[in-house]
Amino acid sequence: MTNNYETVMGLEVHVELKTKTKIFCNCANKFGDKPNTNTCPVCLGLPGAIPVLNEKVLDLAVTAGLATNCEISRIGKQDRKNYFYPDLAKGYQISQDENPICHDGYLDIETSRGKKRIRINRMHIEEDAGKLIHEEGLGSLVDNNRAGTPLIEIVSEPDLRSAEEVLAYLQKLRAILTYTDVSDAKMNEGSFRCDVNLSVREAGKEEFGTRVEMKNLNSFQSIQRAIEYETARHIKAVESGEELIQETRGYSQDTRKTYSMRSKEDAADYRFIPDPDLMPIIITDEKIEEIKESLPELPDARKARYTEEYGLSNYDAEQLTSSIEVATFFEETVKNGANPKSVANLIITEIFRLSSPEDFDVNISPAAFAETIEFVDNGRINLGSAKKIIEIIFENPEKTPESIIFEEDLEQINDRTILGKIIDDVILHSKKAVDEYRSGKEKALQAVIGQVMGKTKGKANPQLTIDILKEKLG
Amino acid sequence: MNIKQKYLDYFSKIEKENEKINAYKTITKTEALEALENNKNPFPVVFADQISTKGIRTTANSKMLENYIPPFDATVVERVKQAGGVIVGKTITDEFGVGETENSFGTSAAVAHSKNITGFSGGYKGLIHSGAQKNGLFAYIPTFGLISRYGFISVASSLDGIGILAKSFANIQNAMDIVTGKDEKDSASHSSDIDFLNLEDIDLSEQKVGNINKFDNFADVEELFEKLNVPIDKVTIKGLEYALPAHEIISAGEFATNMEKYAGIGFGHRADDYNNVEELYKNSRTEGFGKAVQQKIVFGNFVLSEGKYEEYYVQALKARTMIKENLDQELKNFEFLIAPINLYYATGFNLAGLPSISIPFGIDGLLITTGAFNDKRLLEFGKKIVSQLAGEKS
Numbered sequence: 126m127t128n129n130y131e132t133v134m135g136l137e138v139h140v141e142l143k144t145k146t147k148i149f150c151n152c153a154n155k156f157g158d159k160p161n162t163n164t165c166p167v168c169l170g171l172p173g174a175i176p177v178l179n180e181k182v183l184d185l186a187v188t189a190g191l192a193t194n195c196e197i198s199r200i201g202k203q204d205r206k207n208y209f210y211p212d213l214a215k216g217y218q219i220s221q222d223e224n225p226i227c228h229d230g231y232l233d234i235e236t237s238r239g240k241k242r243i244r245i246n247r248m249h250i251e252e253d254a255g256k257l258i259h260e261e262g263l264g265s266l267v268d269n270n271r272a273g274t275p276l277i278e279i280v281s282e283p284d285l286r287s288a289e290e291v292l293a294y295l296q297k298l299r300a301i302l303t304y305t306d307v308s309d310a311k312m313n314e315g316s317f318r319c320d321v322n323l324s325v326r327e328a329g330k331e332e333f334g335t336r337v338e339m340k341n342l343n344s345f346q347s348i349q350r351a352i353e354y355e356t357a358r359h360i361k362a363v364e365s366g367e368e369l370i371q372e373t374r375g376y377s378q379d380t381r382k383t384y385s386m387r388s389k390e391d392a393a394d395y396r397f398i399p400d401p402d403l404m405p406i407i408i409t410d411e412k413i414e415e416i417k418e419s420l421p422e423l424p425d426a427r428k429a430r431y432t433e434e435y436g437l438s439n440y441d442a443e444q445l446t447s448s449i450e451v452a453t454f455f456e457e458t459v460k461n462g463a464n465p466k467s468v469a470n471l472i473i474t475e476i477f478r479l480s481s482p483e484d485f486d487v488n489i490s491p492a493a494f495a496e497t498i499e500f501v502d503n504g505r506i507n508l509g510s511a512k513k514i515i516e517i518i519f520e521n522p523e524k525t526p527e528s529i530i531f532e533e534d535l536e537q538i539n540d541r542t543i544l545g546k547i548i549d550d551v552i553l554h555s556k557k558a559v560d561e562y563r564s565g566k567e568k569a570l571q572a573v574i575g576q577v578m579g580k581t582k583g584k585a586n587p588q589l590t591i592d593i594l595k596e597k598l599g
Numbered sequence: 600m601n602i603k604q605k606y607l608d609y610f611s612k613i614e615k616e617n618e619k620i621n622a623y624k625t626i627t628k629t630e631a632l633e634a635l636e637n638n639k640n641p642f643p644v645v646f647a648d649q650i651s652t653k654g655i656r657t658t659a660n661s662k663m664l665e666n667y668i669p670p671f672d673a674t675v676v677e678r679v680k681q682a683g684g685v686i687v688g689k690t691i692t693d694e695f696g697v698g699e700t701e702n703s704f705g706t707s708a709a710v711a712h713s714k715n716i717t718g719f720s721g722g723y724k725g726l727i728h729s730g731a732q733k734n735g736l737f738a739y740i741p742t743f744g745l746i747s748r749y750g751f752i753s754v755a756s757s758l759d760g761i762g763i764l765a766k767s768f769a770n771i772q773n774a775m776d777i778v779t780g781k782d783e784k785d786s787a788s789h790s791s792d793i794d795f796l797n798l799e800d801i802d803l804s805e806q807k808v809g810n811i812n813k814f815d816n817f818a819d820v821e822e823l824f825e826k827l828n829v830p831i832d833k834v835t836i837k838g839l840e841y842a843l844p845a846h847e848i849i850s851a852g853e854f855a856t857n858m859e860k861y862a863g864i865g866f867g868h869r870a871d872d873y874n875n876v877e878e879l880y881k882n883s884r885t886e887g888f889g890k891a892v893q894q895k896i897v898f899g900n901f902v903l904s905e906g907k908y909e910e911y912y913v914q915a916l917k918a919r920t921m922i923k924e925n926l927d928q929e930l931k932n933f934e935f936l937i938a939p940i941n942l943y944y945a946t947g948f949n950l951a952g953l954p955s956i957s958i959p960f961g962i963d964g965l966l967i968t969t970g971a972f973n974d975k976r977l978l979e980f981g982k983k984i985v986s987q988l989a990g991e992k993s
């Protein structure tokens with residue numbers, strides 16, 4: 126049934142820029158300080174205080190634009206977007222209506238269905254609003270520390286067709302922004318926020334279905350679930366002939382459902398006007414050249430290098446280049462002498478389980494990680510013990526792999542004679558599984574291996590165990 | 600008599616007479632006496648109550664800001680204070696520069712009612728020239744960008760140059776010397792290395808002057824120029840008739856958005872009665888703004904609204920560009936353009952961001968403009984006329 130429909134999505138991503146000061150004043154651009162400490166007349170919107178554009182914001186926006194294959198505008202302006210909201214001190218947000226800094230770019234993504242190009246419509250600079258805090262007994266309070274935080278909004282074309290593509294696009298975008306040091310791009314801290322525009326149409330149709338905009342999606346998981354929920358809701362509506370309305374919807378992590386926030390009819394007329402406090406933006410060819418030359422190696426280039434240099438698969442290379450922190454950790458580990466493929470494998474299976482690539486917070490040094498991997502590769506410990514070592518170091522970073530092997534008695538049993546005796550014993554006591562295996566049930570062997578691992582506290586060399594078992598039962 | 604006594608005398612005089620002349624919103628006696636301490640070069644100044652003064656309430660003559668005390672000085676105020684300026688008071692303006700008032704020309708009245716005060720007020724619409732003419736003062740609005748707008752409570756930001764009012768040319772020169780120049784807090788501000796203190800003596804007969812007067816009430820000035828041996832040619836600035844309507848639309852649009860910040864949240868008047876945030880905005884604004892201000896906001900939001908923006912605002916911007924181009928064009932043929940003091944011309948100069956000086960004379964006064972950043976020559980020209988005028992009289 127689902128195959129008869131196509132989900133069409135475009136994304137609006139807001140990214141907080143990594144500048145020392147805010148976009149229009151000299152206040153520190155910092156997350157998590159005491160409320161209203163990083164404020165001044167300009168970001169409080171006091172009468173007579175006027176903004177002056179922080180040039181660094183332009184540099185970072187151009188950097189992001191060049192890194193996503195965008196055209197860069199030579200002349201730009203900033204516009205006021207007028208609306209009333211208590212967190213918006215001036216009563217308008219300074220953004221860009223026409224003439225965004227960057228436009229017409231693209232990103233290449235990699236999914237299980239292969240490679241795909243997602244077009245970027247535009248990228249513009251704007252200021253963030255303050256934050257409303259609801260305090261019991263005090264009502265709503267405004268913290269203006271965030272007011273005036275520089276943002277870029279990156280708007281994609283409606284080229285995305287599945288949650289998998291959306292996540293791949295976001296991951297690639299995040300990677301580029303962190304590589305170029307444009308942003309921390311942390312979803313959990315709000316420095317990387319995504320709104321999804323979604324509509325569903327019957328496969329093969331040209332015209333779009335009714336579009337909804339989904340907001341408040343603050344994790345990759347929420348985005349995936351919201352897209353799945355909303356797609357199902359649209360299909361159901363289309364099939365039952367129910368009318369969908371164009372609206373803005375939120376997503377609740379508790380109910381795992383989307384809900385209506387406001388309909389199109391409530392949409393404000395923003396009365397855009399070029400901001401008369403600010404001067405036109407001028408970006409010279411020299412500036413663009415200068416930034417182009419300073420661009421670091423980008424995720425796609427790094428990915429290509431990983432597949433060529435280290436023989437990694439496209440998928441593995443994509444995973445490892447998904448953020449600068451992951452890539453740096455990978456390369457540092459390899460530099461410490463570990464086998465690249467083993468490193469890739471263990472990062473993707475084990476490290477990512479302990480810390481997601483998005484907020485890669487790894488409590489093990491590349492040197493210790495490399496040492497652990499070498500112990501696996503030279504047969505001193507098995508993979509299960511390696512995982513145990515990593516977990517222990519995550520909890521107790523002062524420990525070394527060597528000390529853990531000793532303390533936890535993880536030395537792998539590679540001795541054929543010792544292992545043979547244990548296996549003989551297991552075979553004697555696992556008659557049922559042994560019989561099943563002998564009668565052709567391959568799977569039953571797993572139970573026997575499990576017994577061997579149990580008896581050796583997981584220290585048996587897995588390959589050697591299989592070899593011996595097959596000999597003895599064969 | 601010592602300097603402090605002079606100020607005390609002035610304050611006792613003005614405290615009695617202010618009710619009659621309607622010059623001051625706030626008289627800052629305490630602050631002034633403080634500023635006199637250890638001041639080597641004190642000189643008296645007034646700021647329109649639309650220019651932010653740290654620690655001194657700044658109301659824009661509106662109920663909305665009745666109790667607003669800025670935590671910072673406008674750049675002009677900061678520079679004037681640094682140079683020794685002693686603020687004697689904040690002067691009455693139109694509400695937010697456009698609304699109802701007891702006196703549109705409070706700054707002029709304060710300057711006129713003193714011996715030596717220099718006044719600073721918004722150059723919006725060139726209105727201060729009318730106040731100067733009425734009160735027998737000189738008013739000077741420099742090229743847009745020569746004086747920082749930072750701290751001036753915006754009317755229409757692109758038209759908000761600050762102007763100077765004085766009884767003497769020396770005070771205008773002194774003020775220009777102090778307040779012009781680049782300000783990091785206003786990206787429209789320009790650096791300036793003009794020496795305003797030393798003006799050259801010029802020969803009036805060698806100047807190229809165009810007379811852009813369209814109406815026939817300018818005979819007195821024309822006669823004067825003939826007497827002073829200044830050749831003038833009649834010139835028509837095409838499109839100048841669109842200056843007022845274009846000014847009305849552009850200023851309303853900018854004004855409406857500049858006024859969005861007054862909503863009863865962070866500062867300014869806050870209504871007592873409201874049930875939700877919508878009502879808080881609505882009631883605070885309805886109570887805080889006078890009728891004319893509200894009307895200008897409504898008109899401004901109309902010209903910015905979807906569908907009307909192209910029809911009104913964009914057209915007005917086109918008219919502005921045309922007027923500026925036509926003025927610039929004529930200013931290639933004539934270094935100075937003269938006209939009577941009248942909003943018809945003053946709004947045109949304001950739209951084009953050109954400097955202008957007004958000299959009180961005859962029925963309608965004399966308004967002179969020149970090319971952008973040719974401020975020093977304009978002052979030299981004006982000063983020479985004034986000195987000749989003084990010679991005529993004596």
Ligand SMILES: [Zn+2]
Nearest residue numbers: 150152165168
């Ligand atoms: Zn600030």
